[in-house]
Amino acid sequence: MSAEIAHAHEHEHARALPPGVRPPVSNHFEDLEQQEETEKLGMWTFLITEVMFFGALFTAYTVYRSLYPEAFMLASSHLDWKLGGFNTLVLIVSSLTMAMSIRAAQTNKRNLMLVNIVLTALLGATFLVVKYFEYKSKYDLHLMPGPTFDVAAFGEWGPQARIFFSIYFAMTGLHAFHMVVGLILMGWVFVKAKQGHFTPQRYIGIEISGLYWHFVDLVWIFLFPMLYLLGAHVHGPAH
Amino acid sequence: MSSTTHTPPGQSREAHASAASEERSTYLTDGYGWKSWLLTVDHKRIAVLYLISISFFFLIGGSFAVLMRLELATPKGDVVDAETYNRLFTMHGIVMIFFFLVPSIPAVLGNFLVPIMIGARDLAFPKINLISWYIYVVGGLITLWIAISGGVDTGWTFYTPYSSTYSNSQVAMTAIGVFITGFSSILTGLNFIVTIHKMRAPGLTWFRLPLFIWAQYATALIMVLATPVLATTIFLLGLERIFRIGIFDPTIGGDPVLFQHLFWFYSHPAVYIMILPGMGVMSELIAAFTKKRVFGYSFVAFSSLAIAILGFMVWGHHMFTTGQSPYASMVFSVLTMLVAVPSAVKVFNWTATLYKGSIEMTTPMLYAVAFIGLFTIGGLTGVFLGIMAVDRHVHDTYFVVAHFHYVMVGSMVMAFLGGLHFWWPKMFGRMYPEALGRFAAIIVFVGFNLTFMPQFIVGFQGMPRRYHVYPEEFGVFNLLSSAGASILGVGYLMPMLYLPWSLKWGKKAGPNPWGAKGLEWTIESPPITHNFHGPVVVDEEAYAYGEIPHAPKFVERPEEESKVVR
Numbered sequence: 054m055s056a057e058i059a060h061a062h063e064h065e066h067a068r069a070l071p072p073g074v075r076p077p078v079s080n081h082f083e084d085l086e087q088q089e090e091t092e093k094l095g096m097w098t099f100l101i102t103e104v105m106f107f108g109a110l111f112t113a114y115t116v117y118r119s120l121y122p123e124a125f126m127l128a129s130s131h132l133d134w135k136l137g138g139f140n141t142l143v144l145i146v147s148s149l150t151m152a153m154s155i156r157a158a159q160t161n162k163r164n165l166m167l168v169n170i171v172l173t174a175l176l177g178a179t180f181l182v183v184k185y186f187e188y189k190s191k192y193d194l195h196l197m198p199g200p201t202f203d204v205a206a207f208g209e210w211g212p213q214a215r216i217f218f219s220i221y222f223a224m225t226g227l228h229a230f231h232m233v234v235g236l237i238l239m240g241w242v243f244v245k246a247k248q249g250h251f252t253p254q255r256y257i258g259i260e261i262s263g264l265y266w267h268f269v270d271l272v273w274i275f276l277f278p279m280l281y282l283l284g285a286h287v288h289g290p291a292h
Numbered sequence: 293m294s295s296t297t298h299t300p301p302g303q304s305r306e307a308h309a310s311a312a313s314e315e316r317s318t319y320l321t322d323g324y325g326w327k328s329w330l331l332t333v334d335h336k337r338i339a340v341l342y343l344i345s346i347s348f349f350f351l352i353g354g355s356f357a358v359l360m361r362l363e364l365a366t367p368k369g370d371v372v373d374a375e376t377y378n379r380l381f382t383m384h385g386i387v388m389i390f391f392f393l394v395p396s397i398p399a400v401l402g403n404f405l406v407p408i409m410i411g412a413r414d415l416a417f418p419k420i421n422l423i424s425w426y427i428y429v430v431g432g433l434i435t436l437w438i439a440i441s442g443g444v445d446t447g448w449t450f451y452t453p454y455s456s457t458y459s460n461s462q463v464a465m466t467a468i469g470v471f472i473t474g475f476s477s478i479l480t481g482l483n484f485i486v487t488i489h490k491m492r493a494p495g496l497t498w499f500r501l502p503l504f505i506w507a508q509y510a511t512a513l514i515m516v517l518a519t520p521v522l523a524t525t526i527f528l529l530g531l532e533r534i535f536r537i538g539i540f541d542p543t544i545g546g547d548p549v550l551f552q553h554l555f556w557f558y559s560h561p562a563v564y565i566m567i568l569p570g571m572g573v574m575s576e577l578i579a580a581f582t583k584k585r586v587f588g589y590s591f592v593a594f595s596s597l598a599i600a601i602l603g604f605m606v607w608g609h610h611m612f613t614t615g616q617s618p619y620a621s622m623v624f625s626v627l628t629m630l631v632a633v634p635s636a637v638k639v640f641n642w643t644a645t646l647y648k649g650s651i652e653m654t655t656p657m658l659y660a661v662a663f664i665g666l667f668t669i670g671g672l673t674g675v676f677l678g679i680m681a682v683d684r685h686v687h688d689t690y691f692v693v694a695h696f697h698y699v700m701v702g703s704m705v706m707a708f709l710g711g712l713h714f715w716w717p718k719m720f721g722r723m724y725p726e727a728l729g730r731f732a733a734i735i736v737f738v739g740f741n742l743t744f745m746p747q748f749i750v751g752f753q754g755m756p757r758r759y760h761v762y763p764e765e766f767g768v769f770n771l772l773s774s775a776g777a778s779i780l781g782v783g784y785l786m787p788m789l790y791l792p793w794s795l796k797w798g799k800k801a802g803p804n805p806w807g808a809k810g811l812e813w814t815i816e817s818p819p820i821t822h823n824f825h826g827p828v829v830v831d832e833e834a835y836a837y838g839e840i841p842h843a844p845k846f847v848e849r850p851e852e853e854s855k856v857v858r
Contacts, residue, residue, distance in 0.1 A: 081414035081491075083827075091416045091490040098482045102520045109524035109554050113539065116550055198537040212538060212545030219537035223528060 089257045096261040100268050103231075107272055110224050114279060117216050124213030129283035131196060132221070136187050137281040140180050144270045147176035151266045158246070158256040166246055166259075173266065174239040177232055184229055191218070198222065221280050228276060231269045238262050318721070318818040333418035334821055339404035340719070341425050343712075346392050346400060347788065349432060352439070353387035356380045358781065361743075365774040369761045377760035378445035379461065385448030386466065387439075390473050391432055393700055394562065397569035398480055398515075399428075401711045402508045404719060406484055408812045408819065409502050411493025411828035416486040424479035431473030438462045438469065447758065449559070452540035452551040456532040467530045474519045474526070477565070481515025484508050493811075495830040502810055502834050503579075503592050507572025510596035514561045514568070514603060522558035525551065549614055556607035564603040567699055568596055570663070570707030571638055577660040577710050578642045580808035582649025585835035588641045595634035602631045612683045621680055628678030635671050639664060654806070655729030659710030662737045663703050670698030673748070688758075691751025694744045702740055709736070709787060716791065717801030721818040724794045728786065736783035742776025809835050 082088040118125050154169030188197075195203035198219045204211030242262050245251065251259050319336045322328070329337060360380050363371040372380065403421065407414050415421050438444060444466045446455040455463050488509050492501070529551065531537050538544040540551045579586050586592055608616055608624030642664055651657070673695040676682050686692060717723050746769035751757075755766045762770065804813040815824060 079418075081412065081418065081822075087490060091486055094489055095417060095482065095486045098485050098516060102478050102482065102516050105517055106520035106524055109521045109557075110528075112554065113528065113550060116547065117539075120547070121545075199535040215538045216545055219531070219539045223531060223537075223539075227527075 085255065089255075092257050092261055093264075096264050100264065103268060103272075107224070107227070110220065110227070111275075114220050114224070117213070117220065121210070121213040121216070124207065124210035125217050126283045127207055127210055128214035128217035128221075129280065131191075131194070132281050133187060133190075134281040136183055137277050140183050141273065141277045143176050143180050143183070144273050147173050147180070148267050148270045150176065151263045154242075154246075155256065155259055155263050158251040158259050159253055161253045163246070163249075166251065167243065170239055170243045170246060170259075174236055174243070177236050177239065177266075181229060181232055181236075184225065184232075188222075191222075224276055224280070228269065228272055231272070235266050235269050238265060316816065317820060318816065319821045320720070320818050322821045331422070333414070333422050335403050335407050335415045335418065335421060336719070336819065336821075336823075338421050338425055339400050339402075342395060342399040342403060342428070345425075345429060345432065346396055349387050349391035350784075351788075352436070353384055353392055354781065354784065356384035356387065357777065360384065361774040361777040363760050364762070364770050367762050367764050367767050367770075372760060374760050375445065378447075378758070379443035381758055382445055382447050383439055383443050386444070386470065387435065388700075389448055389562070389566070390470055391428075391435065393566040393704055394477055395428060395480070396566075396704065396708050397573060397711060398477075398484070398508060398511055398565075399425075401504075401573065401708075401715060402484065402511075402569060403480075405715065405812055406487055406505060406508055407491065408815065408823050409505055409810060410488065410491055411496055411811050411824065411830060412487065412491035413822045413824070415483045416491055417483050420479050421483055424476040424483070427479070428473055428476040431469045431471075431476065434465060434469035434472065438465050449555060450526075450529060450551075451555075452529065452532065452546075452548040453542060456529060456540050457536075457543075464530055464533045467526045467533070471523055471526045471530070474523045477515050478519045478523075481512035481519070484512035485516060488512075493828040493830050496828075499590060499593070500830060500832070500834055501593075503575035503586060503589070503596075504572035506593040507568045507575070507596045510600040511565055511568045511572075513597075513600050514565050517604070518558045518561040518565070521554060522562075525554040525558065528554075549611070549616070552611050552614060553607070556610045557604075560607040560610065561600075561603045563696075563699070564599055566704050567667075568599060570704040570711075571596065573707040573711035573714075574638075574642060574660055574663055576808075576810070577656050577714055578645050579835040579837070580714070580806050580810075581652045581654060581657040581660070582645055583807070583837045584645055584649045585833070585837060586641060587644035587647075588637075589834065591637050592641050595637040598634035599631060602627060602634070606631060606678075609678050609683070612680050613687045618680075625678055625680050629675055632671060632675050635667075639668055639671075653730075654713075655724070655726060655733050656710040656714035658730055658733040658737075659706045659713070662733070663706045663710065666698055666702030666706060666740070670695060670702055673698065686751055688756055689751040690747040690755050690757055693757050694747035694751055697744045697747075702744065706736070706740075709733070712787070712791070714806070715812070716794070717805045718812055718817045718819070720795055720798075721801055721816075722794045722796075722798030723801050723805060724787075724798060725790055728790050732783055732786035732790075735779060735786065739776050739778075739780030739783045743773050743780050744776070746770070746772045746776075809837055 078085050078088055082091065150169045150172040154166045154173065157163075157166035157169060191197055195201050195206070196218055198215050202215050202218070204215065207214035239262070242259050245258055319334055322334075323332075329341065332338060332341075359372065360377065363369065363377060363380075369377070403415070442462060444459070444461040444463055446459050446461070446463060450463070450467070488501075488505060528537075528539055532540050532546075536544070538546045540546045540548050542548055575586050575592055606624055606628045608620055609628045612621050612625075642660075653661075673691070677686065677692060677695060713724060713729055750766045750769040753766070755762055801817045803816050805817075806813070811828065811830070812819075
């Protein structure tokens with residue numbers, strides 16, 4: 054098994070690597086270019102599965118939204134659009150810092166890259182903290198679907214409002230889970246960046262992590278108006 | 293990412309001694325300890341792990357079927373009660389679909405062959421490949437635990453509100469098991485798509501690919517696009533079951549038909565996950581045993597994609613009787629009939645390939661010929677069911693049961709067995725006993741038809757599925773069916789015995805025992821860990837069976853001059 058593998062690595066050895074870092078090409082690839090293209094396509098394919106994963110929930114939302122528009126508006130007015138809006142801003146800025154960290158990797162600015170990775174992670178964490186307080190207040194107000202759900206609060210639309218909150222918790226919960234995965238990913242990216250794995254020649258790891266981060270961000274960009282801004286806030290009940 | 297398995301020194305001495313006569317190192321001799329198997333990232337070893345695990349689940353799913361046919365042999369309920377029977381058919385469906393049929397050809401033959409057929413050393417993501425097997429095993433263990441602890445009785449379709457509210461069985465755990473297993477199939481699909489796009493050898497253009505690869509590609513597309521929807525559906529079902537969130541429960545405002553839409557959005561395409569790989573195997577078998585290029589190569593290739601795409605637009609034909617709008621049903625009905633077109637293209641083209649071919653009726657070819665006939669019956673009865681008026685009559689009867697068993701068992705299992713026999717010498721370097729193989733193939737064919745042909749008749753006469761008792765007048769056909777099932781069982785047990793037997797006592801196989809074309813037949817049997825000794829360059833079409841069928845045409849360039857240009 055060794056001869057042809059050594060051969061595959063041959064022209065890679067010329068590239069200077071920090072001590073202790075493995076040659077970047079796995080031995081089932083011909084060259085670095087093939088490996089990077091493969092990794093990138095892998096991430097894009099994974100994101101397609103994610104689109105379908107969330108897609109089913111978007112379908113459920115669309116069906117019930119069109120069946121019970123009044124109930125959805127009423128229930129939506131119980132969400133805090135200011136917190137949701139703040140979180141939207143947080144995520145958009147985190148996408149910016151993510152993009153800047155990749156740019157810093159491309160231009161070989163190691164410290165800038167590390168700072169931006171940390172900022173991205175901090176913004177992600179901020180999002181989750183805000184989300185926690187939102188969830189907590191929903192739980193306290195008995196708006197969490199389940200045995201404690203306060204059906205009476207919505208008058209005749211009680212059961213339908215519960216469906217709204219079911220979808221709200223399923224979608225934002227799934228999104229929050231993806232944020233947690235994103236934070237773990239940022240931890241991995243940080244360690245790798247610190248070890249000097251990302252160079253202007255090879256920054257695929259941080260690049261495809263960025264793809265994931267932007268995707269999760271994008272899901273929220275759809276969730277925010279769909280769940281928080283149904284038009285009821287203009288005249289709906291205040292908190 | 294490292295993709296080699298190293299033998300822990302010392303640990304494998306004994307095993308080495310027994311295989312001392314075998315000097316050449318192969319993927320099977322590259323490490324003997326349990327770690328070298330359970331932590332392997334070699335696609336061929338993972339295929340073997342999958343082969344062992346799906347065979348195990350096939351036995352489990354089969355034993356549920358045995359109990360069902362035993363019960364149905366007589367009209368009265370004398371073996372099991374209604375509750376138990378419900379659990380039997382549910383567990384049979386869940387195990388056979390999620391743990392046998394979906395992974396069968398892709399995860400076993402696909403895992404083994406996709407990299408070799410495209411001239412690669414491994415799949416694009418070897419570690420993800422191993423992870424997908426572990427995910428499968430975890431899902432499988434959960435399902436086994438459910439089977440032991442009482443089972444689930446909702447039917448494999450988990451229809452709400454029965455599954456979410458009323459069933460007293462292990463719905464939540466089953467949902468978790470199926471949910472987890474889905475990710476195994478997503479990861480396999482993802483790996484195949486990326487591998488087929490990026491890992492092909494120089495010169496191996498899309499239209500030089502074996503048709504098996506096209507079929508695997510189409511299958512992988514469905515796995516990647518449809519399975520996440522199942523995951524979400526099951527996720528919502530679990531939430532409904534545990535927290536009563538109301539999304540599918542009509543008593544608290546939800547819509548159970550939405551569950552059916554979401555479920556069939558996965559589960560109808562999943563039917564094509566289960567049949568497309570079998571069609572890919574068929575193309576290989578037919579070409580190899582007629583020594584001809586598959587007639588209308590590009591039509592067969594594109595028909596796989598057409599089936600994959602159309603398969604996403606027909607889910608509503610499962611819901612003609614559940615209050616769906618009749619106009620929607622009409623559209624679904626027309627689209628359903630359209631699927632028959634690419635399917636028929638395949639059947640006609642395989643048949644046309646036989647014409648003036650040099651046909652050898654080996655065991656794999658017997659399975660292939662059986663496939664053509666049984667798939668035609670299974671496919672055409674599918675068109676019956678796609679017609680709204682006919683579906684009204686036969687919905688939820690044994691006609692439906694017979695139809696999908698003709699496709700799933702009569703076609704997919706036949707293709708799996710045919711493919712397994714065909715590539716067995718490549719996988720393990722030994723020939724199976726040919727005479728016994730042919731005998732088993734005939735037994736399987738006879739047993740299968742005796743089992744399921746009577747079900748078409750009782751179904752059309754109105755016998756509903758999923759009951760453990762039935763009126764006397766259906767007795768004869770059910771007895772025939774149960775008799776056939778016992779023959780079928782013997783037919784399945786035979787390869788399960790003689791294939792392992794052949795591992796030690798079978799005749800040694802050369803690199804190309806069938807005289808077939810394709811990159812996998814240019815390398816040793818069994819292959820070395822990295823499949824090829826040097827870079828592979830392909831300079832001819834697939835199935836280039838010329839005047840001299842055995843002449844090697846794939847050029848393996850010497851290493852010195854291998855400047856691979858992409």
